[in-house]
Amino acid sequence: MSxxxxxxxxxxxxxxxxxxxxxxxxxxxxxxxxxxSGSGKSTLLSSIAGFIKPDSGAIRFNxxxxxxxxxxxxxxxxxxxxxxxxxxxxxxxHLLFVLRAQKIEKNEAKxxxxxxxxxxxxxxxxxxxxxxxxxGEAQRVALGRALIKKPDILLLDEPLGQLxxxxxxxxxxxxxxxxxxFGTTTLFVTHDYEEAxxxxxxxxxxxxxxxxxxxxxxxxxxxxxxxxxxxLTGEVDLLDGEVCAPRxxxxxxxxxxxxxxxxxxxIKVCLRPADVEVEETCDGNALIIGxxxxxGxxxxxxxxxxxxxxxxxxxxxPTGVKVNCKPNKPVWVING
Numbered sequence: 001m002s003x004x005x006x007x008x009x010x011x012x013x014x015x016x017x018x019x020x021x022x023x024x025x026x027x028x029x030x031x032x033x034x035x036x037s038g039s040g041k042s043t044l045l046s047s048i049a050g051f052i053k054p055d056s057g058a059i060r061f062n063x064x065x066x067x068x069x070x071x072x073x074x075x076x077x078x079x080x081x082x083x084x085x086x087x088x089x090x091x092x093x094h095l096l097f098v099l100r101a102q103k104i105e106k107n108e109a110k111x112x113x114x115x116x117x118x119x120x121x122x123x124x125x126x127x128x129x130x131x132x133x134x135x136g137e138a139q140r141v142a143l144g145r146a147l148i149k150k151p152d153i154l155l156l157d158e159p160l161g162q163l164x165x166x167x168x169x170x171x172x173x174x175x176x177x178x179x180x181x182f183g184t185t186t187l188f189v190t191h192d193y194e195e196a197x198x199x200x201x202x203x204x205x206x207x208x209x210x211x212x213x214x215x216x217x218x219x220x221x222x223x224x225x226x227x228x229x230x231x232l233t234g235e236v237d238l239l240d241g242e243v244c245a246p247r248x249x250x251x252x253x254x255x256x257x258x259x260x261x262x263x264x265x266x267i268k269v270c271l272r273p274a275d276v277e278v279e280e281t282c283d284g285n286a287l288i289i290g291x292x293x294x295x296g297x298x299x300x301x302x303x304x305x306x307x308x309x310x311x312x313x314x315x316x317x318p319t320g321v322k323v324n325c326k327p328n329k330p331v332w333v334i335n336g
Contacts, residue, residue, distance in 0.1 A: 001152035001185050002027045008057035017043045019209035030179050030186040032196040035206035041189045045155050050074050077146030081158040083138045085130040092126040095148045120144050136167040156188040193233040205229050230270040237309045241269040273312035284332040
């Protein structure tokens with residue numbers, strides 16, 4: 001089922017939470033709503049679900065306006081960050097309850113619940129109550145409860161926010177595999193750009209209640225629509241640049257080439273740590289002022305004249321010499 005939002009606006013008093021938002025999601029697409037806390041992501045999701053009524057604008061499913069349709073008639077499944085499981089029901093009963101509401105015959109409901117529990121690797125927990133489950137297990141139950149009725153649209157509101165990194169990775173893989181299996185049109189809310197990059201077909205960046213960029217993960221990372229978008233999608237330094245030729249910008253690091261058409265004379269250039277190369281030398285153009293381990297690489301903060309930039313180094317240089325990250329060590333930094 002497709003989703004079309006047209007100029008959706010929501011205010012609380014004088015505060016505009018959703019500011020004239022328009023967005024289209026194709027049938028079977030997985031779109032991530034990415035933005036900082038308080039940007040309006042969850043309000044938008046609740047508006048699509050029917051829990052919040054926008055002040056103006058239209059929400060359409062397959063071209064049909066559902067603005068006046070109650071939540072239980074919108075054919076959606078929703079998963080919240082806190083799971084909202086029923087403490088008096090077992091894992092299996094959570095799924096059977098939904099199927100009973102759909103008037104599914106008892107034996108058929110039992111079969112459908114068992115099949116989904118198997119897919120979610122929850123079969124051995126079928127008779128357990130939520131209080132005995134881990135965070136990841138509980139979130140899988142919430143996901144199963146949303147999927148058991150085979151909704152046309154699946155809405156996920158920061159579902160991984162309370163999980164540790166290992167469990168988040170497993171849940172991301174599970175959500176991706178379930179989306180591939182069922183093909184349900186999905187909206188996933190997060191403020192974590194790594195989740196967005198790993199999961200999304202497209203990312204809609206929301207800042208201050210406005211959709212400021214909609215593009216593939218590659219485009220959002222490599223061609224952010226603004227400095228604020230760049231800052232939301234990983235480590236970045238914003239440099240002052242001067243357009244010196246078509247598709248070329250001059251900065252204190254030298255001339256940088258860009259694939260984008262440039263307008264204006266003075267612009268901001270987004271520099272990722274991986275875009276910069278550093279070489280050890282006894283007489284460099286920069287000094288190391290700090291370092292931290294980032295995965296298998298060292299991330300350095302280096303000072304070049306009055307500028308400070310971040311650099312992501314390799315574990316070892318081709319010569320086999322390990323990076324020396326000692327503060328005040330001179331290094332040579334160039335735009336990679």
